[in-house]
Amino acid sequence: ALKKAQSEELRKAELQNEREHQKDVEEWLQQEEQKRLQWATRMRLEQEEEIHLLSLQLFLNSKCNMIRDKQILEKRMIRKELAEEEKRLDKMMEMEWEKGVAVQEELERQRKQEMMSQREPFRSHQMEQNAEKQALRDEEKYQEGQKLLECLEHMKKEDRKVGERHRQIHAEIQYFNTESQRLKDEQRERERLEDERVLKQQRQKAREAALEAEQEQLRLEKEKELARLRAAQERARDWQAERDALMAKRSQEAADREWRRQELENARKKVELEQQLRRDRLEQVAQKEQYLAMQVEQDRQEFQRVLRAHQEQLQREKLQREQRELQQRAHAEDLRRQIQELRQQRERERAAFIEEGRQQEQEVRRRNRRLAQLGQQKLQEFRSGAAHAASLGSPSPSWCPSLGHLPAPSASSANGTCCGATVPEPSGA
Secondary structure: OHHHHHHHHHHHHHHHHHHHHHHHHHHHHHHHHHHHHHHHHHHHHHOOHHHHHHHHHHHHHHHHHHHHHHHHHHHHHHHHHHHHHHHHHHHHHHHHHHHHHHHHHHHHHHHHHHHHHHHOOOOOHHHHHHHHHHHHHHHHHHHHHHHHHHHHHHHHHHHHHHHHHHHHHHHHHHHHHHHHHHHHHHHHHHHHHHHHHHHHHHHHHHHHHHHHHHHHHHHHHHHHHHHHHHHHHHHHOOHHHHHHHHHHHHHHHHHHHHHHHHHHHHHHHHHHHHHHHHHHHHHHHHHHHHHHHHHHHHHHHHHHHHHHHHHHHHHHHHHHHHHHHHHHHHHHHHHHHHHHHHHHHHHHHHHHHHHHHHHHHHHHHHHHHHHHHHHHHHHHHHHHHHHHHHHHOOOOOOEEOOOEEOOOOOOOOOOOEEOOEEOOOOOOO
């Protein structure tokens, strides 16, 4: 019974430990599952590249705007502080000046009063001494007042220097801002004047070309009319006049051709000059566009560099997370395998323990059965011996309290002894 109770307690303790261990394993598995879900959610959000790029662009733009606003705010704060400092210094200087004036007036009043009192005749030598001492004290006070005024004057000079320095700084800042704005305005004005000059030249050249074309048309029409009139006159003249007119016409045509050639040459030069000016203007525009393109390209390259670095960092973090995930999975798999092996081992040990208890219980049952059978056999033998003794007229066998009924005497008990006691033989009666 004691072994059974102990085995029952061991079994209960083992079941309790197994339940606690299983509970810990389930909690750990739930935590791992929660971590995997969080990691999957984070990876899904990070895979949205468009949202990430848009967020990066918005971050960079907001950072630029923040820096610009911060610079503007700093300039405003500097201006405000300079203005407040100037007001404070002016007010301080005015207060110190008023104090100095008041002290000077008070000293002057006391000095005049003492001088007036000193003019009165002294009544005694003691009064003279007191007056002299008072005069010395007043002189000392006057000197102290002068020193105080000098100190105040020095302080006012220092304050004026500080205020002048602040004003210079403020003026330099204002000059810098004004100069920057002036340079920007001059640059814009130069560009505007250049554009207007080019447009004006183009319009002037267009007007000149139109005027030249109109004059050329009028001249050609006039020449045609003159030629028609000359032809009519020449037809009315003789052959010599006709020949002279023809030569004159040829000479005139040669002169006209020369004039037209010169005009065409001048027009060609004007066109070339106009084309050269246009090329120069286009070259300036191209250079400006190239400079802007270079700036844009540099900004784009810088943005691409930052973006590539950020993407590489994200890729490295992703690889690290995947490696950690693989390691965690391998660790979890190894832990699950160990838990499974431990569970199987405990199940085998529990089965072996149960089997051992079952075998022990069977052995106890077999032993009890053997003891019962042996007791029944001894009891039967005892009863048989008692019956045989009764038939022979001998008294009943003794009772053994420790063993119950004594076993019946065996057939080999010829001398009639039982349990060490001599059984008397029956008498002849």
